[in-house]
Amino acid sequence: MRIEGSVALVTGANRGLGRAFTRALLDGGAAKVYAAARKPESVEITDPRLVPIALDVTDPLSVAAAARLATDVQILINNAGVTRSAGPALPDLEDARVEMETNYFGPLTVTHAFAPVLAANGGGVLVNMLSVLSWIAFGNTGGYSASKAAAWALTNATRVLLHDQGTQVIGVHAGYIDTEMVAHVEADKISPQSVAEQTVAAIEAGELEILADDLSRGVKSGLSADLRELYPSVA
Numbered sequence: 528m529r530i531e532g533s534v535a536l537v538t539g540a541n542r543g544l545g546r547a548f549t550r551a552l553l554d555g556g557a558a559k560v561y562a563a564a565r566k567p568e569s570v571e572i573t574d575p576r577l578v579p580i581a582l583d584v585t586d587p588l589s590v591a592a593a594a595r596l597a598t599d600v601q602i603l604i605n606n607a608g609v610t611r612s613a614g615p616a617l618p619d620l621e622d623a624r625v626e627m628e629t630n631y632f633g634p635l636t637v638t639h640a641f642a643p644v645l646a647a648n649g650g651g652v653l654v655n656m657l658s659v660l661s662w663i664a665f666g667n668t669g670g671y672s673a674s675k676a677a678a679w680a681l682t683n684a685t686r687v688l689l690h691d692q693g694t695q696v697i698g699v700h701a702g703y704i705d706t707e708m709v710a711h712v713e714a715d716k717i718s719p720q721s722v723a724e725q726t727v728a729a730i731e732a733g734e735l736e737i738l739a740d741d742l743s744r745g746v747k748s749g750l751s752a753d754l755r756e757l758y759p760s761v762a
């Protein structure tokens with residue numbers, strides 16, 4: 528699908544990768560971008576084509592209200608996400624629930640509300656922001672990995688379910704992206720702009736999956752190997 532002239536909605540658009548998605552869509556010539564955020568007043572980009580709207584992905588009433596307002600959406604980017612897990616222990620139950628509520632039930636709620644909108648506008652495109660951690664867990668990322676694995680499974684099911692209404696469903700996997708979420712991590716990081724530009728290109732090319740960096744490409748290609756290769760500490 529062409530970005531030029533399209534209408535898009537990005538969740539978590541106020542900062543981090545969501546802001547980069549919003550910028551890339553505007554730079555690509557989108558006619559309108561709904562910048563959805565828990566606090567729409569925190570959206571800093573100014574552009575006459577930008578429409579800040581309130582949307583908390585964990586609040587079904589807020590999602591439904593956004594879907595009633597943004598009835599012209601053709602490209603939906605489920606970007607909003609959180610990470611709460613930290614430390615070498617099993618995930619704290621409350622933190623794991625917040626991650627599952629936001630990273631799995633969030634995109635599911637938004638997809639429920641907007642799938643009919645996409646259908647009414649010709650099928651369109653649904654992008655789910657996943658992670659390399661959909662496929663691999665490190666000791667301190669158990670709850671987040673579980674939520675992103677669930678979101679990956681949801682992405683695959685949604686791709687099949689929405690195929691007949693003509694919706695292109697893209698899963699985006701990346702390792703570390705240089706945003707506040709991983710500011711505390713010392714590692715090679717890809718820029719949010721790069722992930723956003725790859726996503727815009729994939730939308731236009733009709734692709735189904737983006738492996739945005741070497742880490743996600745390496746882990747995906749290693750999935751068929753003996754598990755001890757992915758988890759050397761248990762070898």
Ligand SMILES: NC(=O)c1ccc[n+]([C@@H]2O[C@H](COP(=O)([O-])OP(=O)(O)OC[C@H]3O[C@@H](n4cnc5c(N)ncnc54)[C@H](OP(=O)(O)O)[C@@H]3O)[C@@H](O)[C@H]2O)c1
Pocket residue numbers: 538539540541542543544545564565566582583584585605606607608609629633656657658659700701702703704705706707708709
């Ligand atoms: N950074 C990485 O290394 C990395 C790697 C792979 C995948 N990802 C994924 O990429 C996406 C964007 O992450 P990021 O790196 O940009 O993180 P970030 O800088 O922490 O930004 C997270 C965004 O999600 C929003 N958000 C959180 N909970 C929300 C809710 N309940 N409803 C609506 N918005 C909510 C935040 O809004 P507020 O300002 O209101 O908090 C913020 O806009 C996430 O899905 C994340 O899991 C990130």
